[in-house]
Amino acid sequence: MSENEISIKKETPFFQPLLNIKMSPIVKIAEMARQLEPEYEAKHGSKFIHLERGEIDLNTPKEIINAINQKFLEGKTKYPKSGGELELKKRIAEKLRTQNQIPDIEPEDIVVTLGGQEALNLSFQLFANKVGAGFSPIWSVAIENFFPYSNITFLEVPLNKDFSIDYESLESVFHRIDFFYLNNPQNPSGKVFSKEEIERVVDLCKYHNVFLISDEAYEHIIFDGKTFTSAASIAAEKGFTNVITTYTYSKSFAATGIRVGYAVSKNKKAISLIGAAQYTHAAGAPTAVQLGLVDAYDVDLSGFIAEFQARRDALYNGLQKIESIKVNKPEGAFYMYPDFSEALKNKGLQPHQLMDVLIENGVIVVPGSAFTKQGYFEGYARLSFSAVNVEQIEVAVERLAKLFS
Amino acid sequence: MSENEISIKKETPFFQPLLNIKMSPIVKIAEMARQLEPEYEAKHGSKFIHLERGEIDLNTPKEIINAINQKFLEGKTKYPKSGGELELKKRIAEKLRTQNQIPDIEPEDIVVTLGGQEALNLSFQLFANKVGAGFSPIWSVAIENFFPYSNITFLEVPLNKDFSIDYESLESVFHRIDFFYLNNPQNPSGKVFSKEEIERVVDLCKYHNVFLISDEAYEHIIFDGKTFTSAASIAAEKGFTNVITTYTYSKSFAATGIRVGYAVSKNKKAISLIGAAQYTHAAGAPTAVQLGLVDAYDVDLSGFIAEFQARRDALYNGLQKIESIKVNKPEGAFYMYPDFSEALKNKGLQPHQLMDVLIENGVIVVPGSAFTKQGYFEGYARLSFSAVNVEQIEVAVERLAKLFS
Numbered sequence A, B: 001m002s003e004n005e006i007s008i009k010k011e012t013p014f015f016q017p018l019l020n021i022k023m024s025p026i027v028k029i030a031e032m033a034r035q036l037e038p039e040y041e042a043k044h045g046s047k048f049i050h051l052e053r054g055e056i057d058l059n060t061p062k063e064i065i066n067a068i069n070q071k072f073l074e075g076k077t078k079y080p081k082s083g084g085e086l087e088l089k090k091r092i093a094e095k096l097r098t099q100n101q102i103p104d105i106e107p108e109d110i111v112v113t114l115g116g117q118e119a120l121n122l123s124f125q126l127f128a129n130k131v132g133a134g135f136s137p138i139w140s141v142a143i144e145n146f147f148p149y150s151n152i153t154f155l156e157v158p159l160n161k162d163f164s165i166d167y168e169s170l171e172s173v174f175h176r177i178d179f180f181y182l183n184n185p186q187n188p189s190g191k192v193f194s195k196e197e198i199e200r201v202v203d204l205c206k207y208h209n210v211f212l213i214s215d216e217a218y219e220h221i222i223f224d225g226k227t228f229t230s231a232a233s234i235a236a237e238k239g240f241t242n243v244i245t246t247y248t249y250s251k252s253f254a255a256t257g258i259r260v261g262y263a264v265s266k267n268k269k270a271i272s273l274i275g276a277a278q279y280t281h282a283a284g285a286p287t288a289v290q291l292g293l294v295d296a297y298d299v300d301l302s303g304f305i306a307e308f309q310a311r312r313d314a315l316y317n318g319l320q321k322i323e324s325i326k327v328n329k330p331e332g333a334f335y336m337y338p339d340f341s342e343a344l345k346n347k348g349l350q351p352h353q354l355m356d357v358l359i360e361n362g363v364i365v366v367p368g369s370a371f372t373k374q375g376y377f378e379g380y381a382r383l384s385f386s387a388v389n390v391e392q393i394e395v396a397v398e399r400l401a402k403l404f405s
Helices: A003-011 A016-020 A024-045 A062-073 A088-098 A115-123 A138-148 A167-176 A193-210 A233-236 A270-282 A287-294 A304-322 A341-346 A351-360 A389-405 B001-009 B015-020 B025-042 B062-073 B085-099 B116-126 B140-149 B167-176 B195-208 B231-237 B268-282 B287-292 B300-320 B340-345 B352-359 B390-404
Strands: A111-115 A131-136 A153-157 A178-183 A211-215 A243-248 A263-264 A381-384 B111-112 B130-137 B153-158 B179-183 B211-215 B243-248 B261-265 B381-384
Touching: A016 A138, A016 B268, A024 A131, A024 A138, A024 A351, A062 A287, A062 B062, A088 A111, A088 A263, A088 A287, A088 B390, A111 A115, A111 A178, A111 A270, A115 A138, A115 A211, A115 A243, A115 A263, A115 A270, A115 B268, A131 A167, A138 A153, A153 A167, A153 A287, A167 A193, A178 A193, A193 A211, A193 A233, A211 A233, A233 A243, A243 A270, A263 A270, A270 B015, A270 B116, A270 B140, A270 B268, A304 A389, A341 A351, A351 A381, B015 B140, B025 B140, B025 B352, B062 B287, B085 B111, B085 B261, B085 B287, B111 B116, B116 B211, B116 B243, B116 B261, B116 B268, B130 B167, B140 B153, B153 B167, B167 B195, B179 B195, B195 B211, B195 B231, B211 B231, B231 B243, B243 B268, B243 B340, B261 B268, B340 B352, B352 B381, B352 B390
Parallel strands: A131 A153, A131 A178, A178 A211, A211 A243, B130 B153, B130 B179, B179 B211, B211 B243
Antiparallel strands: A111 A263, A243 A263, B111 B261, B243 B261
């Protein structure tokens, strides 16, 4: 072998898309906060208020834990069925038909995945090397992980300041794309898209023959008794089957660490490829955990949702009183995405200084820039109320009021 | 939009590599057997003997089940740490240093995965669109799933009839490849590569600057007190760090359905990319399951291994008495890969008729063709003794003897 050949091989890099994946900015911020907290505590005698993580501080329902443990005791520790345990898929199909109003769903239209994350990553992988679009702001993992992993070119369609849709901007991307990504309820804005908005999106997808990937991870966390509409339900009414919807048990049941979700589609090719990719990748979610979730949708979630609504109220009502902070009222999920531009300007600060000034004042957030790659929403930040109680929220509001009033 | 543009988009296929993934031939055979079994049973008054699956019929150790359940009860249902729970990784690092004799392994050199399957799939994905090689026969999931998924061109290096290495054939591929895949103990042959054989492979990898991916899923299932050698242990002696080794809890603990394994490498870039890809794909294995495995390596496996050895003995001793079947004695794992060519020829049958004639005679196997894409080992079949007891093996041997003696 020649020296030349050796040097060529030495330079051969690993698969480029993997090199393009970024570590989550949220994890980085959480790590930084952890390092800075002792100093803050020593100086101020109080702790940081952590509004940066998407983790949930409430307990996973006991019924679910006990059901999983029972399945482990029954010896359900052998290979899961490819695509998911039939007993679970039957129950999911029933839930999709009755709760989500998606007609004609059968177990074979479903693939049980490792959380909504795997369901989404595999859905996007169907469109590797292609072009997609979705509303901005957008979940950081989508832009930092999923799209680089599948080498997807992604066009952000910015929502208006009140998080309504700019239809002109929306329509302008459709001739260029192979899929549209809708996250409803939306992370980080807390927006819940209305039936009418979803209809417009579905119509565009149908007209332009574009797949719709609908990420409904927060389907159950809906406030003020508002109705949640699944995109696939509307698509079915319109005879449009090129929809993949992804769900998870992580958010509805405060069970981010049990790693079970699912993808559903009436497009037989799409769901069969998701199944094949999932088998290839990890051979499925743990059997006992899948079987332990069969009765999960019988758990009463009203107290759980009421708690998030109380937190939303405390945060929204508090921030509303600070004139320079512009905030939309979240209708679902457990995030708020306020505009700090004016507040920063009043202090003579630049948007990129937001996080630092908030850390100095004991409130940890994720800068708005983590939720866009195209520079929209400068001066915004995501505030999560998933892992803080009302009392902690009140302290955070007090600190922000002191800083910005 | 023009009609033309619509028709172009309509033809846009999904990501081609996903379309190339094949359903496992083993699953297909198991399914076919399930359909044919009632008829066989009605006719013969006895059941099929199932030697086709890699599933294990023994129980997962109670200690492990109880430890996992305890972690669920303790509320360990929140996001796992990216790359794996530190407590588990510390214990794995200790196991790798002491049991596998791989020096200097620290938790940051390890990524906890969804079974060995995810560890392997991600290792191969590092070399997407490149060329690799490995010994033939080779695990069907590698050739039907992993390599198509990552669009890898894979060169099979056939082992000799006695499963020894043909070094000339081995050396001839190295100038063309980016990685070499070694599965030790090997599925489907039951071969355990010796220290000397591994040394030769490592030397070639080092000389040609080729990554070594060592799949050691069956590391604990070793017969006759033979010593098992980890490739990374030898590589470390030679100062070669471009090795990724994958392990699983599935086989050692009869726990195929708990879906936990790990990848380990002293190549920092490789292990960090595996971690990033794993986070992207599924965000990790369930937290409680990971933590429940911390003490797994303290479980006594001697009875478990003795059972497989007894099965191996029953199958090997039985088949040896059938002159026309050529069989090598498996040294590990729970597979045997005998040559039925002569037996078939004596009956006037072609290699592709093997499975059918065995099904007619109540013995289900996987044809040898499932373990090669390049047509080696015609007339061979894989017989698994992972899910049959000694008595069932004796019945299978009787049926084969009646057919081929």
